[in-house]
Amino acid sequence: MTSPDTLPTPVAAALEAANAGDIEGFLRSFAAEGAVDDWGRVFRGHDAIREWSDAEFIGKQVVLDVTAVRTEGDVTTVSARVGGKGFNGPSDFAFTVTGERLALMRITG
Template identity: 60%
Template sequence: MASTLPEPVARLVAAANSGDSQGFLDTFAPEGTVDDRGRVFSGREEIQEWSDAEFIGMHVTLDVTAEITTGEYTTFTATVGGEGFTGESHFSFTVEDDLVQQMTITA
């Protein structure tokens, strides 16, 4: 499937798939947030702590299987691999000024 993800989201997926923690963090706005099934992590320091424990640190891989973008909102479904949670998840993003403002993960 050819990706039409906005550049910041495409960079985030590429960074996750290559285990690039700094590249992953650099996709977020300084005040960005991650909402992982209701647990919210705000700012790059909290996002890094979460990622080190549950995302990049668990060698996550994201195989995007469906995507839609409307304005600054992007949603995709991905098959998640790695050493932590595996299976299908839904990811939603708000992008502004070429940076991810919010990433929300739901089952």
């Protein structure tokens, strides 16, 4: 189990940016060809991630309250209580880290 204090840098940066409403910071945490997989809907590249986030994530003033973290290899799964003006409730986010950036953020539950 990895504690929230020891999150991989790009995961911590993405969570911090989302909670701050900072779309530019959120996008910087992703590789140029990084992607978000929102229950099977895949948004690849910064422009597509921005469109998705504006409509469903940061644009909905998302707040992520981390409740658990686990890391296996290059995948860190963050369990969080999600709040804001969109989906509210528990959810899991599986982040695949490649180098200093996120290759994928998959919303899994």
